Amino acid sequence: MLKKKLTLIIVFLLIFSAPETFAQSRKKRKADKNAVAKVDTKASDAKKEPKPYKKVIDSSAVTQKGLIDVHKIDNKYLFEIPDSILGSEMMTITRYSKTPAGGGIFGGEEINRQVVRWEKGLNNNILLRSITYVIMSPDADKPLAQAVKNSTSDPIIGNYDVLAYKKDEAGKITGYVVDLATTFDADVQTFSLDPIKKQLLNIQAFQKDRSFISKVSSFPINTEIRSVKTFTTTPPKINTSPTPKIGVDLPSALDAGVLTVEMNTSMILLPKNPMRKREFDARVGYFANQYGVFEEESQKSDTKVFAVRWRLEPKSPEDAQKQKMGELIEPLKPIVYYIDPATPEKWKKYIKQGIDDWQVAFENAGWKNAIRGEYWPENDPTMSLEDARFSVLRYFAAEIQNAYGPNVHDPRTGEILESHIGWYHNIMSLLRNWYLIQTAAVDPAARAKKFDDKLMGELIRFVSSHEVGHTLGLRHNMGASSATPVEKLRDKDYQDKNGHTSSIMDYARFNYVAQPEDGVTALFPRIGDYDKWAIKWGYSYFEDTKTEAQEKAFLNEMTKEAYKNNRLWFGSESSPYDPRYQTEDIGDNAMRASEYGIKNLKRILPNLLQWSKEDGESYSELEELYGALTGQFRRYMGHVTKNVGGIYDSPKTYDMSGNQFQVVPKSIQKDAVAFLNTQLFTTPKWLLDQNILSKINPESGVEAIKGMQDATLSSLMAGDRMVRLLETSTASKDNYSVDELITDLNKGIFSELKGNSSIDMYRRNVQKLYVDKMIELLKPGSTTVRSVPVGVTYGFNTRRVNLAQTDLPSIARGQLNALKNDLKMSSSRMTDRMSKYHVLDLISRISEALDPK
Structure with missing residues (x-):
């Protein structure tokens, strides 16, 4: 009993004395923690304090002199940032040195590039900033320049403690020794892979313990830093949904669960005396850079675009x-x-x-x-x-x-x-x-x-x-080959002297127009008239022009004179409507050039089996060549199609005569549709060489032909093309119209109706395709119309057009009614059973579309 009472008293005393005891304990722990914090802070402050130079860069250091002096001590690299480059801008270029196989990336390819700048921090540290040129002000000492600075804060991508100062005999600081390991053996985006590249390679997390700087080399104008970086990768999953997989699984990553890449970053000082800019001219095809310019005396901002x-x-x-x-x-x-x-x-x-x-x-x-x-x-x-x-x-x-x-x-x-x-x-x-x-x-x-x-x-x-x-x-000059008349492509003397395109920067590959009887042997592109002119424009040195404005005026006179020769014209690689500016085409008339090209394809096709054979090998080589041949035929169809609804775009300036935009003449557009009716919508059965198809395909080619016809019809009747035809035909009755296009297509695609001829499967297919596309035009929805901005480098202006609020559905309804009547008249005279079924089916489709129940 006494023992029990004593226990209760002890418990009572402990309970009621606990707050004071616990409070004292907390105070003691807090005091201890503060003491530790103070010690750590002092230790940290002490760590940040630079040491004498010779204490850091001692006799064991192996030093490379260069843009940035590099000191190797044991396996550690220290960088001595010279005071002379603080505030100066540098270009950094990071490339793969070695890559894992199977990912579509290769040693030597560029990963990223960035302008950076070193600058002093506030407390014995050096900062590295990333610089992006968006807007600038040439008036550095004017108030507006401050407004530009306020709108262009550059991100800090590195903060480095100064380990030691390098000083000259007078005690002036000449260099700052820092350790860049936190940047280059880490995963800093500027010198590594960006998030998109990581996603494409299924990269997940950076592995610090398996990443390091492997080599540093410094030269008079640049410093090279090679690093090894290891990442874990996203493990492959069983795909139970139709969602497409974004990234690629590299074989080495599948084997090891990680991947390792070697990268090299070049740091090169940008020129202290910047080169004079040469203002961009849309009439000459140079890549360009640009930024916004705010000048003190200007009434609006300007965009400076230069070659x-x-x-x-x-x-x-x-x-x-x-x-x-x-x-x-x-x-x-x-x-x-x-x-x-x-x-x-x-x-x-x-x-x-x-x-x-x-x-x-x-x-x-x-x-x-x-x-x-x-x-x-x-x-x-x-x-x-x-x-x-x-x-x-x-x-x-x-x-x-x-x-x-x-x-x-x-x-x-x-x-x-x-x-x-x-x-x-x-x-x-x-x-x-x-x-x-x-x-x-x-x-x-x-x-x-x-x-x-x-x-x-x-x-x-x-x-x-x-x-x-x-x-x-130099950019691609897709218009260069259009300066050569088609018949000159068959002229041996002309080809020996001039070649088939005026620029090697064209995608004009080889002369596919020349016929066997022509004797033409100059079939390759070469440095041409345009290339010589473009280099003259970009690289001539003008001793007497002292300013960019004077140089621009001089170049403008040169360009106007050159423009008198269409072999010196530049044709954009991005025009959505100029038929002269196309890839893989040659000559000034796509219909005539493609007709000659098809004649040659017909000569080549029967020989593909002989030219691809090898004993003991499968027919995969034959399949590849046949695919290349049909692909060439498809290109011819595309070259011709672009003439329909086409608009010539010839860059002009105020001091030149003529309009920049001209509608492709109606006669050329009608020729284009006639060509398609003859060469594609009338079945190109010559492509269906069963001696070849039976070796590479279980099918006989019916669906392949339909696919070609479908693609061309879709392109012909695309919304943006319809908008151009509607607008240009409204501007002048001399221009080709949507109604004329559909009338011409009807005549070609339904030519059997006039003579009540039987309609074979190929033609039945294309007629169904056509009717279905016409029915779609009754409720056409909206389309995006693109145009190339006048006088600029790249990109498009876009606008959305509601086609239902144009004449397009009205034209489609009228044309379908007329076609329905023609089909009815023909059906009563049809004797071929499948042809009759087909015509009746089309009548039913059209009736339901025009008057849905």
């Missing part, structure tokens, strides 16, 4: 005078492209020739030896393929059938700093297919499964020239 090009300057004033007098001179710094040592040996010389071919264009601008190709030197440790000082044609072991020519330029002026051309191995397969299908009727060398090295080498040379053209700043 992208290399800087070519004379070595001396004396040279400038020689050039002015007509003598060719060498530039201070020529344009040099190195060829990747991974390129197969036998193709290197052809790629180099493709680069050197541009010398003739630069000579037209007053330069000699201005551009050249070089083989990459072996065993030179001072050179790296990812080094931003060197422009390189990189060779990729890839199944992709392509090549591309980008450039890296100063966003302030458009000055090209370097370029890495991408070249995929399987482009040779594409070239072989293109050349065989387009020229085998006239060139015996094209009639083979594998081309000889000389022919393939010349094909590679042509592509090399084209891609280099892009890296010189």
Whole structure:
């Protein structure tokens, strides 16, 4: 009992004394925590305090001098940011060095680029900011410049403690030693993969423990940082829904659950003396950069648009005078492209020739030896393929059938700093297919499964020239080939002298118009008249023009004079309505050119089996070539179709005569529809070579023909084309109209009704397609109409048009009523059973559409 009472007393005392005891305990813990916090803060502050330079960069450091001095101590890299570059802008270019196989990414390809700037922080630290050019003010000392600054805050992408200061003998700070590991062995977007690329590669999370800086090299104008980055990937899932999968599963990621890539970031100082900008001109096809400009004395903001090009300057004033007098001179710094040592040996010389071919264009601008190709030197440790000082044609072991020519330029002026051309191995397969299908009727060398090295080498040379053209700043000139009359494409002497297109920047591949009897052997694109003119416009050095405005005025006079020759015209790669500006077409009349092209396809088709065969191999090669041939036929249909509802767009300025926009003449549009009626809607049975189809396809080609007809009818009757026809025919009765288009299609597609002929399956198919599309026009909905903005570089103006509020449904109703009557008259005289069923079915469809129950 006594023991129980004592226990209760103890419990009582503990309960009632607990608050004070617990409070004292909390105070003690809080005091201890504060003490720790103070200690940690002091320790942290102490850590941030820079140490003496020699304590940080001691005798064990291995130092590389360059734009940024780099010190390697054990396995750690420290960077010495010179005071002289603080506030200066630098371009950073990050490329893959090594990539996992199977993801469609390759070593040497660019990942991203960004302008950055180093600046001092507030507390012994250095900041790295990302710079984006959107708006600028040239009046730095005026009030408006402050408003621009207030609207252009640049994000901070790096904050680095200064570990030590480098000082000169007078005690002035000349450098800041920092550790950039937090940026380059981490996953900072500017120097790594952006979210979209990660999504495409199914990348999930960055793995710090398996990522590191592997090498740093510093040179006089650039610093190169190579890093290894490892990521986990999204595990593959069983797909139980129809939702499409976005990313690609890389084989190595499936095996290991992670993927590792090596990246190289080039940091290159932008020129201290920016190149003079050359204002963009829509009449000459250059890539361009732009930003908004706010000037103190202006009444509205302006957009400064300028061409992208290399800087070519004379070595001396004396040279400038020689050039002015007509003598060719060498530039201070020529344009040099190195060829990747991974390129197969036998193709290197052809790629180099493709680069050197541009010398003739630069000579037209007053330069000699201005551009050249070089083989990459072996065993030179001072050179790296990812080094931003060197422009390189990189060779990729890839199944992709392509090549591309980008450039890296100063966003302030458009000055090209370097370029890495991408070249995929399987482009040779594409070239072989293109050349065989387009020229085998006239060139015996094209009639083979594998081309000889000389022919393939010349094909590679042509592509090399084209891609280099892009890296010189030139856009595609899709209108160049339209300057050549179709009959001149069959003229041997003319072709030997001029070629089939005036620009190698056109997608005009090869001369598919020349017939076997013509004797034409010049079938390749070459550096043409337009290319020489465009280089003259972009690279001429004008000693006497002291301002951008003076230069613009001088160039305008040059351009107006050049415009008198349509071989020097530029045709946009993006026009939705100009039939002269198309890919893969040649000649000034698509109907005549395509007719010649089809004649050659008919000669080539029966030989595909012989030209693709190889004992012991499947018919996959035959299938590929047949697909290439039918694809070529489809292109001809597309070339012709664009004439319908077409509008010529010839860029003009106020001081030039004539209108910029002109409607394609009615006669040409009617010729286009007649061509389609003859070559496509009248069944092209010549394509249905059963000796070929029976080896590559279980079907006989009925649906394939219907698919071609469906695609062309859909294009012909597309909403934007209908809008252009409605508007242009309203402007003038001399222009082709929607009603005339449908009338012409009716005559061709239903030609059997006049003579009560039997209608075979192919024709029944196209007639059903046509009627269904006409019925759709009764309730056409809305469409988007695009137009290219006048005088600018890229992009479209768009507007939505409600087609139900136009004449389109009215025309469709009237035409369907007329067609219904014609079908009724014909049905009573039809003797072929399937034809009669078909006609009655069409009558029923039309009746139900016109008067739905």
